[in-house]
Amino acid sequence: MRSNAGKLVAWGVAVALVAAFAAYMTTQVIRPAAEASPLPTPGALTLPDIVFYVLAALTVAGAAGVALSRNILYSALGLLTALLGAGGLYVFLSADFVAITQLLIYIGGVLVLVLFAVMLTSRITDVKVSNASFGPFGGVLLFVAVAPVLLAVALLTPWAAREPGPLAPTTAAIGNAFLTRWLLPFEVASMVLLATLIGAVVIARKELKAD
Amino acid sequence: MATVTLPKGNPRTKLLVTLVVALALPVILFGAVLVLATIAKPEPVAVFVREVLHHDPATWPFTGLVYGVAAGLLTFMILNFGAVVAAVTIWWEMRVSSRMQSRIGYNRVGAGGFFQWIADAVKLLLKEDLIPADADQLLFRAAPYFVFAGFGLIFVALPFGESVIAADLNVGIFYVTAVTALVVVGILLAGWSSNSKWALFGGMRSAAQVISYEIPAGLAVMVPILMAGTLSMQGIIRAQGAWPWQWFVFTNPAALVAFVIFFIAQLAESNRPPFDLPEAESELVAGYLAEYTAFRYAIFFLVEFGNVWIMSAIAVTLFFGGWQVPGVAAEAYEAARGAGALPAPAWWGLQVASMAVFFVKTFLVMNLVIWIRWTFPRIRVDQMMNLCWKYLVPGAFATFVATLLWQILVARVPVASTVSGVVLFVGALVALVQMLRLAKQNVEAGGDQVDLSNW
Numbered sequence: 001m002r003s004n005a006g007k008l009v010a011w012g013v014a015v016a017l018v019a020a021f022a023a024y025m026t027t028q029v030i031r032p033a034a035e036a037s038p039l040p041t042p043g044a045l046t047l048p049d050i051v052f053y054v055l056a057a058l059t060v061a062g063a064a065g066v067a068l069s070r071n072i073l074y075s076a077l078g079l080l081t082a083l084l085g086a087g088g089l090y091v092f093l094s095a096d097f098v099a100i101t102q103l104l105i106y107i108g109g110v111l112v113l114v115l116f117a118v119m120l121t122s123r124i125t126d127v128k129v130s131n132a133s134f135g136p137f138g139g140v141l142l143f144v145a146v147a148p149v150l151l152a153v154a155l156l157t158p159w160a161a162r163e164p165g166p167l168a169p170t171t172a173a174i175g176n177a178f179l180t181r182w183l184l185p186f187e188v189a190s191m192v193l194l195a196t197l198i199g200a201v202v203i204a205r206k207e208l209k210a211d
Numbered sequence: 212m213a214t215v216t217l218p219k220g221n222p223r224t225k226l227l228v229t230l231v232v233a234l235a236l237p238v239i240l241f242g243a244v245l246v247l248a249t250i251a252k253p254e255p256v257a258v259f260v261r262e263v264l265h266h267d268p269a270t271w272p273f274t275g276l277v278y279g280v281a282a283g284l285l286t287f288m289i290l291n292f293g294a295v296v297a298a299v300t301i302w303w304e305m306r307v308s309s310r311m312q313s314r315i316g317y318n319r320v321g322a323g324g325f326f327q328w329i330a331d332a333v334k335l336l337l338k339e340d341l342i343p344a345d346a347d348q349l350l351f352r353a354a355p356y357f358v359f360a361g362f363g364l365i366f367v368a369l370p371f372g373e374s375v376i377a378a379d380l381n382v383g384i385f386y387v388t389a390v391t392a393l394v395v396v397g398i399l400l401a402g403w404s405s406n407s408k409w410a411l412f413g414g415m416r417s418a419a420q421v422i423s424y425e426i427p428a429g430l431a432v433m434v435p436i437l438m439a440g441t442l443s444m445q446g447i448i449r450a451q452g453a454w455p456w457q458w459f460v461f462t463n464p465a466a467l468v469a470f471v472i473f474f475i476a477q478l479a480e481s482n483r484p485p486f487d488l489p490e491a492e493s494e495l496v497a498g499y500l501a502e503y504t505a506f507r508y509a510i511f512f513l514v515e516f517g518n519v520w521i522m523s524a525i526a527v528t529l530f531f532g533g534w535q536v537p538g539v540a541a542e543a544y545e546a547a548r549g550a551g552a553l554p555a556p557a558w559w560g561l562q563v564a565s566m567a568v569f570f571v572k573t574f575l576v577m578n579l580v581i582w583i584r585w586t587f588p589r590i591r592v593d594q595m596m597n598l599c600w601k602y603l604v605p606g607a608f609a610t611f612v613a614t615l616l617w618q619i620l621v622a623r624v625p626v627a628s629t630v631s632g633v634v635l636f637v638g639a640l641v642a643l644v645q646m647l648r649l650a651k652q653n654v655e656a657g658g659d660q661v662d663l664s665n666w
Contacts, residue, residue: 109392
């Protein structure tokens with residue numbers, strides 16, 4: 001009984017906080033921003049526009065699939081679609097190297113690992129074991145908390161409209177930037193990855209000893 | 212006593228028909244790829260619209276459509292090329308393997324059984340498309356599409372000749388490595404959705420194998436990239452010379468090691484024996500393909516054998532000088548092209564020569580892959596992992612560092628690469644002659660003789 005009351009109070013406080021936050025964001029940030037930035041005038045629908053919308057739709061549909069499907073394997077498939085769409089968007093921005101890296105790392109590495117991990121889980125036939133739900137109440141709370149932030153970011157950022165230019169090679173420029181201007185962040189990132197690798201090996205070894 | 216029924220029909224006619232088809236197939240396929248790859252570019256399309264259709268390509272609204280049709284035809288022909296190459300590889304592999312195992316092999320449909328692949332394809336197309344009752348219907352159906360998409364996408368950046376490539380992406384080899392991932396996703400989905408323990412084990416083994424071997428393969432690919440200074444397939448080929456002692460595999464001692472690592476890793480990644488653990492017949496029925504029938508089964512096999520061509524073509528591109536024709540400099544192609552909208556006849560001749568060189572080299576590497584399949588026993592799972600992580604990965608890192616040092620040396624002493632090229636090429640020739648001599652000796656020691664007549 002007592003723990004239930006505590007829970008109720010916690011939920012009440014959370015709801016109040018979220019409502020206050022949403023109200024603050026709406027009145028103070030989002031409305032002024034929306035009024036300040038006029039809507040762009042729509043032009044004629046060209047072929048690049050259509051390609052962009054198809055790719056964007058693919059990405060969004062894939063992301064929705066990740067969030068909405070009950071089966072974790074279907075989620076993985078949705079992730080594949082979303083990543084392919086994002087890769088297409090990179091190509092659209094003439095970032096060929098980034099697009100292919102996206103494909104290689106996320107589909108060739110991360111997604112295959114996810115599928116591999118799914119296959120190693122026991123109770124694989126039990127569909128409900130995956131993708132636990134917050135419940136509608138928690139979901140709504142999360143949505144109300146996140147939506148104003150995303151809206152504010154979307155409205156406050158000065159988006160640069162970019163015409164799709166010709167595909168220019170970017171690989172050499174990226175390499176030069178990594179090894180000159182951004183050498184330190186690059187090396188630090190490498191160290192983090194190395195630490196992760198060693199950590200993974202250590203964890204895997206412990207499991208083997210317990211056998 | 213059983214009676215042996217011989218195939219009906221005139222053997223001479225059969226031989227003639229087989230020869231005509233066997234000669235016409237490469238002419239049609241390579242010819243179509245050559246012509247379409249040349250035409251399906253913005254400038255020739257513009258010329259075609261102006262000269263033949265009498266419209267101004269800049270203002271005429273259907274120029275894009277004409278271009279799209281040309282590109283679509285090219286795609287169609289390249290996919291056909293992939294399918295036929297896979298099918299003929301099966302025939303060739305079966306002939307070679309039956310020679311190696313002292314049996315007859317395909318010999319009924321067409322002379323030397325050459326049309327067996329058509330018969331097999333028709334048979335598989337007509338069979339019932341079974342889906343197990345407890346399988347995940349959607350994923351089970353979708354898995355072959357992933358496999359085929361990964362296979363077809365590779366052909367975008369796969370060179371055929373000097374100017375014959377669907378798209379010379381400036382991230383070419385990187386792209387090829389990346390899209391191969393779709394094949395793995397397809398195999399994993401096939402393994403899981405079949406809802407069978409054999410298939411699941413096959414899929415798991417495949418994932419473990421491919422993830423592991425991608426690392427040495429990727430590192431070994433870095434060696435030719437470092438030597439060429441570009442990721443583009445055509446750029447890597449252009450950085451090499453036409454003569455054997457100018458190939459990357461010989462101009463840098465580390466690249467020779469890198470080639471061996473790359474070759475083994477590619478064998479493992481394409482699930483070829485001796486790395487066919489994912490579909491080991493003796494342990495897992497047929498691994499991830501155990502539940503597949505008919506057309507879907509055919510697609511998996513098409514991709515598996517088409518991958519033999521692809522991996523050979525990539526090896527030739529990276530290490531064996533690609534399509535470079537000995538004695539023809541890079542400028543000769545430009546000079547032969549002429550000023551006209553469509554290239555001059557001499558240019559077409561050079562293109563055909565370059566495609567022939569590329570084909571012959573790829574075919575030789577393909578033969579090596581086939582020999583390996585029929586001479587080595589399948590390795591165990593633990594041996595497979597040991598080989599990758601204890602030998603190939605450290606070896607690949609070593610070749611990577613050695614190549615960096617070698618490039619510094621070559622920058623100071625340019626003659627080093629020529630010396631290495633000549634020395635290693637002569638060494639390779641001696642090894643080849645020695646191998647042939649030993650093979651002949653072994654055959655004769657068994658009281659047999661080398662017999663190439665019975666085809």
